[in-house]
Amino acid sequence: MDKIIIHGGKKLKGEVVISGSKNSALPILFATLLTDEPTTITNVPSLVDIDTTIAFLNFIGKKIVKKGNTVKTYSSYKYKHIAPYDLVRKMRASILIMGPLLSRLKKVDVSLPGGCSIGARPIDIHLDAFKKLGAEISVEGGYVKTFAKDGLKGAKIDFRFQSVGATENILLAAVLAKGKTTIINAACEPEIEDLANVLNKMGAKVAGMGTKKIVIEGVDVLHGFKHEVIPDRIEAATYIIAAAITKGEVTLKKVVPRHLKVVNDKLKKSGLCIKEMEDTISVKWVKNLKPQNVKTEVYPGFPTDVQAQWMVLMCLLSGKSQIEELVFENRFLPVAELQRFGADITINGKVVNIKGVEKFSGAPVMVSDLRAGAALVLAGLAAEGKTVVSRIYHLDRGYDMLEEKLKKLGAGIRRIHN
Numbered sequence: 001m002d003k004i005i006i007h008g009g010k011k012l013k014g015e016v017v018i019s020g021s022k023n024s025a026l027p028i029l030f031a032t033l034l035t036d037e038p039t040t041i042t043n044v045p046s047l048v049d050i051d052t053t054i055a056f057l058n059f060i061g062k063k064i065v066k067k068g069n070t071v072k073t074y075s076s077y078k079y080k081h082i083a084p085y086d087l088v089r090k091m092r093a094s095i096l097i098m099g100p101l102l103s104r105l106k107k108v109d110v111s112l113p114g115g116c117s118i119g120a121r122p123i124d125i126h127l128d129a130f131k132k133l134g135a136e137i138s139v140e141g142g143y144v145k146t147f148a149k150d151g152l153k154g155a156k157i158d159f160r161f162q163s164v165g166a167t168e169n170i171l172l173a174a175v176l177a178k179g180k181t182t183i184i185n186a187a188c189e190p191e192i193e194d195l196a197n198v199l200n201k202m203g204a205k206v207a208g209m210g211t212k213k214i215v216i217e218g219v220d221v222l223h224g225f226k227h228e229v230i231p232d233r234i235e236a237a238t239y240i241i242a243a244a245i246t247k248g249e250v251t252l253k254k255v256v257p258r259h260l261k262v263v264n265d266k267l268k269k270s271g272l273c274i275k276e277m278e279d280t281i282s283v284k285w286v287k288n289l290k291p292q293n294v295k296t297e298v299y300p301g302f303p304t305d306v307q308a309q310w311m312v313l314m315c316l317l318s319g320k321s322q323i324e325e326l327v328f329e330n331r332f333l334p335v336a337e338l339q340r341f342g343a344d345i346t347i348n349g350k351v352v353n354i355k356g357v358e359k360f361s362g363a364p365v366m367v368s369d370l371r372a373g374a375a376l377v378l379a380g381l382a383a384e385g386k387t388v389v390s391r392i393y394h395l396d397r398g399y400d401m402l403e404e405k406l407k408k409l410g411a412g413i414r415r416i417h418n
């Protein structure tokens with residue numbers, strides 16, 4: 001198993017180009033099932049989750065090829081309607097197969113994805129919505145079997161929670177349904193807007209994306225498209241915090257500053273110097289930062305996917321701070337590992353209380369999930385001495401060329417292949 005070795009204490013300096021968004025590219029790849037015409041998707045990051053999705057779509061019957069950061073799909077004729085456990089368990093986003101296949105084949109059998117380290121992650125919101133669109137659903141042998149003998153019909157759907165995945169799944173189902181679908185309490189993330197823009201390029205009629213009310217008028221057929229995936233705002237936030245935590249000076253290129261407003265506003269309030277231009281963000285540490293409390297919320301609130309990285313920064317600022325995780329039920333996984341660096345953190349239900357410490361000392365640590373892994377790398381960059389990060393396959397799911405980008409910024413970091 002590969003490991004990452006970090007010799008901390010170096011200030012990051014220079015430029016980093018942000019990759020395309022994992023969480024935008026994934027639903028867009030599933031959207032290619034909605035058409036038999038060729039498609040071209042550019043700015044696709046090179047990640048394990050992208051490779052997993054491409055293998056999955058190939059299994060289903062879509063001819064799909066990735067060369068560099070461009071994915072092309074070709075006309076396909078016959079799709080399988082079964083998504084097996086050994087594929088779905090690798091990546092929860094596989095559940096996005098349901099919308100397109102239910103819509104095209106009127107049936108789909110998907111292995112229940114199961115939970116993951118950050119929570120049980122049920123799919124009740126997805127299934128309730130598919131029922132409203134006319135699907136019959138049964139759970140047998142660990143599979144969710146979904147069938148819409150007369151095809152899907154538009155409906156009014158009111159989400160109990162602004163679920164990102166459920167909003168995407170229903171978008172993917174409703175665009176070819178008969179009649180109008182209205183989603184109330186839809187998720188507003190930029191990745192939802194990117195997917196909806198692709199669907200409209202294909203000939204769909206989607207309005208209201210980026211707001212809590214999305215209206216979809218069903219159409220009969222969807223066409224091929226060319227699309228460039230938006231930049232990854234979570235990767236960008238990770239590098240901004242890396243610059244802050246190492247007291248460095250970094251310019252991020254190919255970003256959308258407005259996608260990071262709440263994070264950058266918090267960092268400016270803490271004393272970090274941030275300049276936002278059209279597609280770049282320049283970050284400079286100029287003085288000791290003041291701790292800031294955050295609570296995670298759906299977009300445009302503070303992103304849960306930046307919570308672990310934020311936690312590490314707060315651990316090294318003098319003073320107290322609090323983080324409340326309101327999106328997932330078990331997302332304080334890096335706490336125990338951060339305590340090995342010397343962090344002073346206590347968990348109290350959905351809240352962690354942090355007392356800043358002078359410094360971290362490098363330590364051997366283990367990654368539990370993607371964003372907790374990013375937090376441990378940040379801790380290693382700031383720590384004195386050597387840090388050895390294991391189980392880094394979690395990181396390879398969501399960070400494109402992590403060590404190469406950090407090394408270019410001056411970090412003492414390398415990967416060893418065991």
Ligand code: EPZ
Pocket residue numbers: 022023026092093119120121122123124125126127161162163164165166304305327328329370371398
């Ligand atoms: C997406 O996951 C992202 N993944 C996650 O990023 C991100 O953390 C999350 O949205 C929240 O922003 C992708 O886009 C591939 P949700 P998703 O449905 O769609 C509960 C990363 O690190 N819920 O908005 O699964 C759920 O348990 C990943 O890149 C239900 O209860 O998130 C959770 O507590 C991690 N029932 C909350 O809602 C449902 O049917 C948010 O889930 C669906 C969700």
